[in-house]
Amino acid sequence: xxxxxxxxxxxxxxxxxxxxxxxxxxxxxxxxxxxxxxxxxxxxxxxxxxxxxxxxxxxxxxxxxxxxxxxxxxxxxxxxxxxxxxxxxxxxxxxxxxxxxxxxxxxxxxxxxxxxxxxxxxxxxxxxxxxxxxxxxxxxxxxxxxxxxxxxxxxxxxxxxxxxxxxxxxxxxxxxxxxxxxxxxxxxxxxxxxxxxxxxxxxxxxxxx
Amino acid sequence: xxxxxxxxxxxxxxxxxxxxxxxxxxxxxxxxxxxxxxxxxxxxxxxxxxxxxxxxxxxxxxxxxxxxxxxxxxxxxxxxxxxxxxxxxxxxxxxxxxxxxxxxxxxxxxxxxxxxxxxxxxxxxxxxxxxxxxxxxxxxxxxxxxxxxxxxxxxxxxxxxxxxxxxxxxxxxxxxxxxxxxxxxxxxxxxxxxxxxxxxxxxxxxxxx
Amino acid sequence: xxxxxxxxxxxxxxxxxxxxxxxxxxxxxxxxxxxxxxxxxxxxxxxxxxxxxxxxxxxxxxxxxxxxxxxxxxxxxxxxxxxxxxxxxxxxxxxxxxxxxxxxxxxxxxxxxxxxxxxxxxxxxxxxxxxxxxxxxxxxxxxxxxxxxxxxxxxxxxxxxxxxxxxxxxxxxxxxxxxxxxxxxxxxxxxxxxxxxxxxxxxxxxxxx
Amino acid sequence: xxxxxxxxxxxxxxxxxxxxxxxxxxxxxxxxxxxxxxxxxxxxxxxxxxxxxxxxxxxxxxxxxxxxxxxxxxxxxxxxxxxxxxxxxxxxxxxxxxxxxxxxxxxxxxxxxxxxxxxxxxxxxxxxxxxxxxxxxxxxxxxxxxxxxxxxxxxxxxxxxxxxxxxxxxxxxxxxxxxxxxxxxxxxxxxxxxxxxxxxxxxxxxxxx
Numbered sequence: 001x002x003x004x005x006x007x008x009x010x011x012x013x014x015x016x017x018x019x020x021x022x023x024x025x026x027x028x029x030x031x032x033x034x035x036x037x038x039x040x041x042x043x044x045x046x047x048x049x050x051x052x053x054x055x056x057x058x059x060x061x062x063x064x065x066x067x068x069x070x071x072x073x074x075x076x077x078x079x080x081x082x083x084x085x086x087x088x089x090x091x092x093x094x095x096x097x098x099x100x101x102x103x104x105x106x107x108x109x110x111x112x113x114x115x116x117x118x119x120x121x122x123x124x125x126x127x128x129x130x131x132x133x134x135x136x137x138x139x140x141x142x143x144x145x146x147x148x149x150x151x152x153x154x155x156x157x158x159x160x161x162x163x164x165x166x167x168x169x170x171x172x173x174x175x176x177x178x179x180x181x182x183x184x185x186x187x188x189x190x191x192x193x194x195x196x197x198x199x200x201x202x203x204x205x206x207x208x209x
Numbered sequence: 210x211x212x213x214x215x216x217x218x219x220x221x222x223x224x225x226x227x228x229x230x231x232x233x234x235x236x237x238x239x240x241x242x243x244x245x246x247x248x249x250x251x252x253x254x255x256x257x258x259x260x261x262x263x264x265x266x267x268x269x270x271x272x273x274x275x276x277x278x279x280x281x282x283x284x285x286x287x288x289x290x291x292x293x294x295x296x297x298x299x300x301x302x303x304x305x306x307x308x309x310x311x312x313x314x315x316x317x318x319x320x321x322x323x324x325x326x327x328x329x330x331x332x333x334x335x336x337x338x339x340x341x342x343x344x345x346x347x348x349x350x351x352x353x354x355x356x357x358x359x360x361x362x363x364x365x366x367x368x369x370x371x372x373x374x375x376x377x378x379x380x381x382x383x384x385x386x387x388x389x390x391x392x393x394x395x396x397x398x399x400x401x402x403x404x405x406x407x408x409x410x411x412x413x414x415x416x417x418x
Numbered sequence: 419x420x421x422x423x424x425x426x427x428x429x430x431x432x433x434x435x436x437x438x439x440x441x442x443x444x445x446x447x448x449x450x451x452x453x454x455x456x457x458x459x460x461x462x463x464x465x466x467x468x469x470x471x472x473x474x475x476x477x478x479x480x481x482x483x484x485x486x487x488x489x490x491x492x493x494x495x496x497x498x499x500x501x502x503x504x505x506x507x508x509x510x511x512x513x514x515x516x517x518x519x520x521x522x523x524x525x526x527x528x529x530x531x532x533x534x535x536x537x538x539x540x541x542x543x544x545x546x547x548x549x550x551x552x553x554x555x556x557x558x559x560x561x562x563x564x565x566x567x568x569x570x571x572x573x574x575x576x577x578x579x580x581x582x583x584x585x586x587x588x589x590x591x592x593x594x595x596x597x598x599x600x601x602x603x604x605x606x607x608x609x610x611x612x613x614x615x616x617x618x619x620x621x622x623x624x625x626x627x
Numbered sequence: 628x629x630x631x632x633x634x635x636x637x638x639x640x641x642x643x644x645x646x647x648x649x650x651x652x653x654x655x656x657x658x659x660x661x662x663x664x665x666x667x668x669x670x671x672x673x674x675x676x677x678x679x680x681x682x683x684x685x686x687x688x689x690x691x692x693x694x695x696x697x698x699x700x701x702x703x704x705x706x707x708x709x710x711x712x713x714x715x716x717x718x719x720x721x722x723x724x725x726x727x728x729x730x731x732x733x734x735x736x737x738x739x740x741x742x743x744x745x746x747x748x749x750x751x752x753x754x755x756x757x758x759x760x761x762x763x764x765x766x767x768x769x770x771x772x773x774x775x776x777x778x779x780x781x782x783x784x785x786x787x788x789x790x791x792x793x794x795x796x797x798x799x800x801x802x803x804x805x806x807x808x809x810x811x812x813x814x815x816x817x818x819x820x821x822x823x824x825x826x827x828x829x830x831x832x833x834x835x836x
Binding site: 016017018049055056057087088089090091092093094096097099100103139142143146147 | 225226227258264265266296297298299300301302303305306308309312348351352355356
């Protein structure tokens with residue numbers, strides 16, 4: 001594995017519940033983080049609902065908008081992780097708000113014509129008492145990739161219960177074995193890919209000729 | 210057509226822009242409304258971003274939450290219309306917030322065991338300078354139907370421009386002919402189905418034996 | 419409930435396994451049918467993989483294509499049910515093939531300008547050992563509704579197991595209580611709506627003036 | 628850019644039309660290939676509908692199944708590209724069949740516990756006269772990533788026309804400027820990432836301790 005002593009990850013937790021309420025999407029994010037920390041990746045968490053993230057698709061919507069400060073954290077990190085609950089089969093409105101705000105990244109390039117997200121890796125975590133994870137992973141991969149993130153092999157972890165049941169991830173006695181193994185593989189793949197891309201970004205326009 | 214002298218429709222407009230900014234999703238909602246009004250359907254509009262709709266999945270999240278008042282309007286209407294812009298191929302976070310709040314309807318039943326939305330018709334309008342309408346229609350039909358609304362034949366209208374272009378619906382010189390025809394068919398189908406269901410709700414548990 | 423003595427339903431089962439192999443998507447279709455039969459709805463089943471359904475989007479692709487014969491059955495029925503397994507979070511390729519062939523319905527209208535599917539009700543059944551049902555329901559509602567079918571309140575039934583597990587619906591000891599109740603409500607809603615629409619189709623162009 | 632003299636790409640074209648009919652999904656695949664060839668990537672094409680790809684989720688379904696031969700080509704390549712038309716907002720049934728067959732990759736690992744697809748890059752091309760590309764990109768990214776492929780930054784190209792119109796990609800006078808630019812960026816990103824991964828695969832279990 002590439003030696004990557006100083007990788008940073010930022011995890012956006014998209015629960016609908018403000019702190020300090022318990023949250024399954026926060027729990028799975030922290031379960032994944034335990035595996036990432038084995039690769040010397042430093043972790044930061046943003047529980048998005050605790051911040052004022054204005055509606056809109058500009059990098060700064062003014063008027064108390066806290067996105068610009070959160071955006072700086074994303075641009076400063078090598079790895080972006082979105083952790084969302086499942087509601088009606090979909091990601092939360094808080095997760096969708098985060099993706100909307102990332103849309104502004106399509107308008108900001110470096111001097112090689114690259115988005116500022118190029119060279120960063122994204123991964124996704126999804127929990128729900130009900131079905132929806134595959135679809136949420138699909139929707140979030142597409143949006144995150146569209147704005148410039150690279151998706152490592154098997155770039156997601158998730159858990160949901162049996163159809164029409166009510167169990168929450170945070171109420172399970174322990175991390176299900178399959179989820180634990182998925183987290184281990186995901187962490188290793190994130191570390192490997194981010195280790196490379198953080199040192200060898202996509203070349204951009206200047207190198208294209 | 211069934212004679213339906215007193216049908217009411219409520220349209221939730223899910224633009225990210227607060228009033229009074231121009232909005233393409235408001236424009237297509239009002240274009241559709243012109244056709245609905247031909248069937249004596251009275252229209253009401255909620256530009257959702259102008260209200261405080263708290264994150265959560267209860268009918269009332271307390272603390273300044275304006276959803277309970279908006280919910281009363283939905284329960285009072287025969288027809289629910291969701292009009293949303295397209296961002297990154299998805300419905301807006303404001304639209305997703307509306308659907309999340311409707312999730313609470315699964316917990317409230319009348320004395321025949323029917324959701325309070327049973328007997329109501331839902332339709333969808335989508336605009337975008339870019340691709341996404343079919344997927345948004347899919348996601349919103351599933352969520353609205355899951356919480357009890359009935360979807361009339363060809364229950365959506367939409368417009369989006371050519372791939373990777375920037376034209377907005379509100380900047381078109383006139384309503385595209387195909388959209389106009391779609392609106393006419395949709396209005397007729399909504400009126401027909403809501404006319405029936407408003408008078409003949411699904412039977413519910415008592416009638417099932 | 420509307421008295422509907424002669425309603426017909428046709429169920430397309432989209433398993434990947436040819437007869438006579440056991441199939442979970444066939445099982446849930448037949449479990450739902452038991453509830454529909456209580457409303458004097460006659461049932462017919464098409465296990466689609468047993469037929470030659472040619473790739474293409476015309477009503478008849480020639481050359482041994484068996485879709486025209488299957489299409490007659492759909493046009494002869496009042497109710498269309500699609501039952502599909504879940505693979506990688508998506509409907510099967512066999513289900514997608516069925517939807518593709520229904521696309522041709524957009525080109526065939528009666529003398530009032532109505533699609534031949536107008537006046538028919540559609541519903542969906544989904545099974546999977548893994549997550550995907552909500553998304554498949556979304557995708558199939560949108561496609562079926564686009565080609566003219568009406569979707570009754572809570573127009574789907576489904577089952578899937580816990581994330582990353584392998585249990586199949588057909589291996590369960592009995593129909594899960596939640597699925598059974600969902601089937602009962604769905605059957606009642608289908609019967610109510612198809613009873614009406616089979617006798618009172620959408621008006622079409624002639625009535626619009 | 629990493630020097631990558633011997634990369635191989637295989638493109639699966641998922642048109643519903645057998646050869647030699649003209650195909651928009653074949654055209655966009657070949658338009659993208661022109662950019663890939665600038666990076667010394669050798670191209671091979673599989674027009675999937677010309678082959679017998681049996682329904683099922685095993686690596687070999689027997690009985691005339693041509694997937695095993697096609698699978699060898701995938702395992703031999705460094706880059707996998709899926710090019711699909713849009714029908715009713717969805718990928719074609721032929722594309723879905725390809726993804727289903729790739730599901731079997733989840734059962735085959737090398738001596739380090741890695742899927743045989745680890746170390747390979749996937750990208751997607753979508754065309755349609757109508758809307759659907761973002762959703763198809765989402766669904767195919769999720770499925771391809773789930774079975775082990777890595778998705779480069781902005782890993783898709785696409786084109787669709789204005790809502791409810793009929794123009795095909797292959798009928799355009801020339802490649803739209805935006806599509807051309809997208810293809811150039813995509814080719815560069817594929818080459819960069821596949822150049823690395825082909826030489827530095829994810830570490831797998833042995834390295835994890």
